Amino acid sequence: xxxxxxxxxxxxxxxxxxxxxxxxxxxxxxxxxxxxxxxxxxxxxxxxxxxxxxxxxxxxxxxxxxxxxxxxxxxxxxxxxxxxxxxxxxxxxxxxxxxxxxxxxxxxxxxxxxxxxxxxxxxxxxxxxxxxxxxxxxx
Numbered sequence: 508x509x510x511x512x513x514x515x516x517x518x519x520x521x522x523x524x525x526x527x528x529x530x531x532x533x534x535x536x537x538x539x540x541x542x543x544x545x546x547x548x549x550x551x552x553x554x555x556x557x558x559x560x561x562x563x564x565x566x567x568x569x570x571x572x573x574x575x576x577x578x579x580x581x582x583x584x585x586x587x588x589x590x591x592x593x594x595x596x597x598x599x600x601x602x603x604x605x606x607x608x609x610x611x612x613x614x615x616x617x618x619x620x621x622x623x624x625x626x627x628x629x630x631x632x633x634x635x636x637x638x639x640x641x642x643x644x645x646x
Contacts, residue, residue, distance in 0.1 A: 565606045567599045567633070569624050573615035577624065587620075592627035600633060611639035 569592075570578045577584040579595040600606045608628045612621050628636055 565603045566609055567596065567603070567606050568609045568611055568639075569596070569628075571610065571612040571616045571620045571624060573613040575617060575620045577620075587623075589623050589627050589630070592623065593630045596627055596631040596633060600631065605635065606633060607635040607637060608633050609637055609639055 568580055570581075572578075575587050577587065577592050577595075579592070579599050582595070584591050584595045596608070608624075610621060610624050612624075625636065628634075
């Protein structure tokens, strides 16, 4: 028993028109797509426009230099350890009632240095902490 058709060739699938259509779609997508690069993150720091306070006797200003050095009320702190900063903050807070710690960090200071100031203030029992900002230019 022979079930094949006599003289019939096997059907062939022509892929060339299919590939042509895919190439046209690919070229259309390449030309219509916009590519944007995010090479850096633009950050605009806030500015303070409030009127300056006249009486600030309970402020403790902690300055953080770009290389990680600290100073408390313009007095340099020996070393860069948290323990030394805790001692300096406790000494500065002794004569003040309910002091406010103002962190004034350099723009190039490492985030870890600022976190060390926050940790030292917490260890010294100082809970009122704020950050210094640049004064606005009349915005």
